[in-house]
Amino acid sequence: xxxxxxxxxxxxxxxxxxxNLERFNSEGIYVVxxxxxxGAGKTxxxxxxxxxxxxxxxxxxxxxxxxxxxxxxxxxxxxxxPIVQANTQPFGGDCHVGSxxxxxxxxxxxxxxxxxxxxxxxxxxxxPAEFYLGEHIKIVVLSLPxxxxxxxxxxxxxxxxxxxxxxxxxxxxxxxxxxxLLNKNLVHVNGELTVFPVSAKTGSGFPAWIDWLESRRxxxxxxxxxxxxxxx
Amino acid sequence: xxxxxxxxxxxxxxxxxxxNLERFNSEGIYVVxxxxxxGAGKTxxxxxxxxxxxxxxxxxxxxxxxxxxxxxxxxxxxxxxPIVQANTQPFGGDCHVGSxxxxxxxxxxxxxxxxxxxxxxxxxxxxPAEFYLGEHIKIVVLSLPxxxxxxxxxxxxxxxxxxxxxxxxxxxxxxxxxxxLLNKNLVHVNGELTVFPVSAKTGSGFPAWIDWLESRRxxxxxxxxxxxxxxx
Numbered sequence: 001x002x003x004x005x006x007x008x009x010x011x012x013x014x015x016x017x018x019x020n021l022e023r024f025n026s027e028g029i030y031v032v033x034x035x036x037x038x039g040a041g042k043t044x045x046x047x048x049x050x051x052x053x054x055x056x057x058x059x060x061x062x063x064x065x066x067x068x069x070x071x072x073x074x075x076x077x078x079x080x081x082p083i084v085q086a087n088t089q090p091f092g093g094d095c096h097v098g099s100x101x102x103x104x105x106x107x108x109x110x111x112x113x114x115x116x117x118x119x120x121x122x123x124x125x126x127x128p129a130e131f132y133l134g135e136h137i138k139i140v141v142l143s144l145p146x147x148x149x150x151x152x153x154x155x156x157x158x159x160x161x162x163x164x165x166x167x168x169x170x171x172x173x174x175x176x177x178x179x180x181l182l183n184k185n186l187v188h189v190n191g192e193l194t195v196f197p198v199s200a201k202t203g204s205g206f207p208a209w210i211d212w213l214e215s216r217r218x219x220x221x222x223x224x225x226x227x228x229x230x231x232x
Numbered sequence: 233x234x235x236x237x238x239x240x241x242x243x244x245x246x247x248x249x250x251x252n253l254e255r256f257n258s259e260g261i262y263v264v265x266x267x268x269x270x271g272a273g274k275t276x277x278x279x280x281x282x283x284x285x286x287x288x289x290x291x292x293x294x295x296x297x298x299x300x301x302x303x304x305x306x307x308x309x310x311x312x313x314p315i316v317q318a319n320t321q322p323f324g325g326d327c328h329v330g331s332x333x334x335x336x337x338x339x340x341x342x343x344x345x346x347x348x349x350x351x352x353x354x355x356x357x358x359x360p361a362e363f364y365l366g367e368h369i370k371i372v373v374l375s376l377p378x379x380x381x382x383x384x385x386x387x388x389x390x391x392x393x394x395x396x397x398x399x400x401x402x403x404x405x406x407x408x409x410x411x412x413l414l415n416k417n418l419v420h421v422n423g424e425l426t427v428f429p430v431s432a433k434t435g436s437g438f439p440a441w442i443d444w445l446e447s448r449r450x451x452x453x454x455x456x457x458x459x460x461x462x463x464x
Contacts, residue, residue, distance in 0.1 A: 037269045037270045037271060037355070037357075037378075038269045038357045038378055038385070038386060039375075039377060039378025039379045039382060066385055067358065067385065067386065067387075067388075068385065068387060069381075069384050069385050071381050071384060071385060072385075093358075093388065095327070095356075095358035095359050122358065123357065123358075123385070123386070124327075124356060124357070124358050124359075125269075125270045125355065125356070126299065126325075126327035126354065126355075126356050126359070127327050127356075127358070143271075143377065145375065145377040145400065145403070146269075146270055147271045149301075149303050150270055150271060152301050153270070153298055153299065153301050153303060153355070154299065154355070155299075155300060156299075156325065168377065171377070171403070171406060171407075174403060174406045175403075176433075201408075
């Protein structure tokens with residue numbers, strides 16, 4: 001008699017994520033996993049980020065994660081870029097994008113013709129931080145109205161990310177948020193985090209964020225070229 | 233040879249929730265499960281709600297759900313009411329409050345001397361909606377800066393709740409949020425939802441919310457008294 005073994009689901013998920021990463025690297029695509037609470041402004045941030053990158057001649061695609069609906073994809077449609085809507089509703093309404101969804105989405109994207117893929121994760125400051133999708137970098141968006149205590153209350157998210165986009169800076173005069181304490185909390189949770197105060201609405205803070213993103217991408221590209229040269 | 237059976241975890245969770253409810257009913261306590269995205273303002277709302285209820289002579293306690301930290305409990309400490317901090321970090325950093333945590337918290341509260349228990353769930357618009365804790369009512373807080381599309385993107389949360397507190401109304405002049413569309417989206421997802429536009433900061437909208445809550449509580453109390461009379 002054979003006793004069935006329950007395999008570690010996370011192990012399977014990570015194996016698929018590594019396959020995704022290999023594919024990204026072989027195609028020379030830089031992949032960003034963008035996460036936040038619901039309503040922090042990920043879609044509007046992506047809209048402006050992609051516009052800026054397009055104006056530099058860079059080609060972007062989006063994997064749009066949502067439990068249900070195509071609202072965010074429709075908001076981005078005017079950018080005229082490849083977008084895949086990844087809804088988790090048929091998979092039990094998962095609270096995060098899984099590596100299998102990214103894997104499936106890759107079949108629908110023109111990979112040979114892309115510099116960036118942005119994965120807009122489901123609005124959730126908890127669970128998405130736990131899942132590796134094969135991305136090169138995780139970014140968290142924190143909007144000012146959420147308050148200065150969020151890094152301390154949701155530390156895993158802020159530890160997993162390399163950068164934090166502090167969004168809705170245009171609302172600062174109308175809020176009681178304590179910016180020095182917010183900065184202290186961010187550093188306390190992750191001293192390596194790069195913080196960009198931005199407003200997706202007004203565009204303030206975007207040049208620094210775009211330059212930083214581009215420098216991260218070109219570093220990955222340089223490593224890939226070096227590896228290629230060593231292999232030949 | 234005995235083959236172990238994996239029991240339905242949800243079944244066990246629901247059984248514990250029903251035990252919680254029986255205890256609440258036998259003590260005549262009305263229990264509210266308050267949920268929202270991170271930073272929607274649950275703690276500040278609770279602060280004002282409990283102050284108003286206290287001024288009517290009602291006795292409240294809070295079960296404060298967080299992954300980690302005691303920030304929210306400390307914010308409420310000046311109310312001088314019983315508070316139990318329920319951190320999920322020792323339980324694997326769960327993204328929602330579980331019925332076992334509520335069960336454990338009950339042992340630390342003066343149940344014979346309470347009219348209300350408020351459970352402040354973890355900031356998460358997805359997972360907490362899936363778990364019944366034994367509460368009488370689920371309430372969702374949606375803050376205006378999160379935008380008008382949230383009910384459509386996170387429908388389960390808005391379907392499970394009886395009321396929605398539309399918080400941060402004081403920010404309305406500074407936001408682009410489309411209120412008629414927001415109302416349309418709320419009705420589309422849950423036609424039975426009672427919506428209270430409020431500001432935890434200024435107190436606007438609170439009288440209607442407090443009256444409604446009190447009428448819900450007294451209805452449950454009447455049913456309990458009727459059942460008691462029938463039993464004798």
